[in-house]
Amino acid sequence: MSQLPTLRQLQFLIALAEHGSFSRAAEAVFVTQPTLSAAIKELEMILGTVLVERGARGAALTPAGEVVLERARRVMAEAEDLVIAAQAAGEPLTGPFKLGVIPTIAPFLLPRVLPALRALHPKLEVFLREDLTDRLFDALRDRRLDAALVALPYEAPMIETKAIWSDEFLFACPPDHRLAGAGKLSPSDLADEPLLLLEDGHCLRDHALSVCSTGSARSDFAATSLHTLVQMVKSGLGATLLPRMAVDAGLVDQMGLAVLPFDPPVAGREIGVAWRKGSARAEEAIQLGEAIRASLAPGEKMQDGPATATGTSG
Known part of the structure; x- marks a missing residue:
């Protein structure tokens, strides 16, 4: 079975898309910039495509990155729903x-x-x-x-x-x-x-x-x-x-x-x-x-x- 992205990697990609820079995205998810950058590179290796264009003025998603971003948001939302459903079943x-x-x-x-x-x-x-x-x-x-x-x-x-x-x-x-x-x-x-x-x-x-x-x-x-x-x-x-x-x-x-x-x-x-x-x-x-x-x-x-x-x- 092929290696799958982790929820953490998808969370980092979403943060990068929302904040437009590695430093601000890292701050938003409470990790260091090298940690976030390494996770994005690993995600790109897993998916076999470049997701982010890196530049002096910040970071922007490639067309492939935009496609992955949309699906990443859905995956994260479903994961959140899973947690909510489990909690609600115990005590609504x-x-x-x-x-x-x-x-x-x-x-x-x-x-x-x-x-x-x-x-x-x-x-x-x-x-x-x-x-x-x-x-x-x-x-x-x-x-x-x-x-x-x-x-x-x-x-x-x-x-x-x-x-x-x-x-x-x-x-x-x-x-x-x-x-x-x-x-x-x-x-x-x-x-x-x-x-x-x-x-x-x-x-x-x-x-x-x-x-x-x-x-x-x-x-x-x-x-x-x-x-x-x-x-x-x-x-x-x-x-x-x-x-x-x-x-x-x-x-x-x-x-x-x-x-x-x-x-x-x-x-x-x-x-x-x-x-x-x-x-x-x-x-x-x-x-x-x-x-x-x-x-x-x-x-x-x-x-x-x-x-x-x-x-x-x-």
Whole structure:
């Protein structure tokens, strides 16, 4: 049988590609430069090809090196998954767990659920990343995240999701708005309403538009956050749709706005947990979602359902 590369050699090649020099790569993996250089040369001998172009200004991968790098990353990722799967089998939801959260969930949900999550799983170390859904899904696919809390429905390849909670939309407007005294609304009441929404890229914008079936959102007043959005409404620039999660967390307290619900069936979004298809931490992601769901206040609307794969379009 031919001699095979070691994981250490592959780790060194990845570090060299990321840092562009032998000295910086050696420092990143805590070895001396001669040790790293010798390992790369041995890897080249094993594979029978030159992987690295060495020069005064640093190191660059050859075309063959780029091919090997891609496979090396996959091998290292699978090795990491092996370790994670073994640890999870012994004691799930322990140690580091990298969790992504979208901005329209993070500041309103995390303060409610993280203390309970820590109490339930004291050995779990949650590392948080807040970002838009597309970028969180990219991080899941690249194994830079273990799971993410997102709003559903949202289609993406190689991502599986499970809904854990139903979050309804509420209509928010200035007190002198034509709908301010309407009591409860129907989505049809908003058919001709120019809504203020978040800017493109936020899934909340798409979910809100799907509720009222209108494309009349005023793009010249697109906001970057829900906090900015409610300030715009307070200033009399228009009305908007807000998730109840944010309203219950105090987003519009002391703002003097009229906040109205919709008649059943309540229009809204599902909060769910997402993970990479085939991930060694898939079961832990589901357990994390269940733990978050259990930590929510009694009486909140919950959503049961099996884990499902989303569609194939991003």
